[in-house]
Amino acid sequence: MSDRRRLSLGIDRFERNWMLVSLVVLVVFAAAVAIGSLVSGFGLPGVHSRVDPRTVASEGEFANPGLREIGPGEYQAYLLSRQFVFEPREIAVPVGSTVTFYVTSVDVQHGMKIQDTNVNLQVIPGHVSTLSATFDRPGIYPFICTEFCGLGHQGMFGQVIVEETG
Numbered sequence: 784m785s786d787r788r789r790l791s792l793g794i795d796r797f798e799r800n801w802m803l804v805s806l807v808v809l810v811v812f813a814a815a816v817a818i819g820s821l822v823s824g825f826g827l828p829g830v831h832s833r834v835d836p837r838t839v840a841s842e843g844e845f846a847n848p849g850l851r852e853i854g855p856g857e858y859q860a861y862l863l864s865r866q867f868v869f870e871p872r873e874i875a876v877p878v879g880s881t882v883t884f885y886v887t888s889v890d891v892q893h894g895m896k897i898q899d900t901n902v903n904l905q906v907i908p909g910h911v912s913t914l915s916a917t918f919d920r921p922g923i924y925p926f927i928c929t930e931f932c933g934l935g936h937q938g939m940f941g942q943v944i945v946e947e948t949g
């Protein structure tokens with residue numbers, strides 16, 4: 784009996800148990816993700832709305848990307864990302880401004896991270912991602928694409944210029 788067992792190609796008891804444990808863990812994780820997104824409504828941070836990536840560059844707010852002043856010290860910045868630029872590449876606001884960024888992509892997945900701020904977005908075609916930042920110190924705040932988006936990825940950057948007010 785014991786000899787036959789040793790020669791069989793059956794799975795070891797401990798190995799089988801551990802396979803079972805990993806399977807249970809995977810099922811629990813998948814269930815947690817499914818329940819989180821479908822029942823509790825968890826999603827990507829900063830998702831604002833959906834757009835059609837084929838037309839977003841020609842109609843709506845992103846047809847004319849850039850800065851809009853919506854009140855004293857309050858701005859909206861619409862940024863269109865494509866391989867391998869942000870449009871516009873440069874935004875200038877007076878010190879103390881609060882800027883809400885709306886960013887989308889016309890092609891592949893990009894990212895947008897503005898140095899020294901909380902703005903760190905996934906930029907996904909079809910989605911508008913949004914986050915706000917208040918710029919209390921004058922200076923240059925570079926932003927970069929944080930998602931490898933192709934051969935020109937490393938050249939995809941821009942800057943927010945926060946100007947001292949006289």
Ligand code: CUA
Nearest residue numbers: 928930932936
């Ligand atoms: Cu866009 Cu990397």
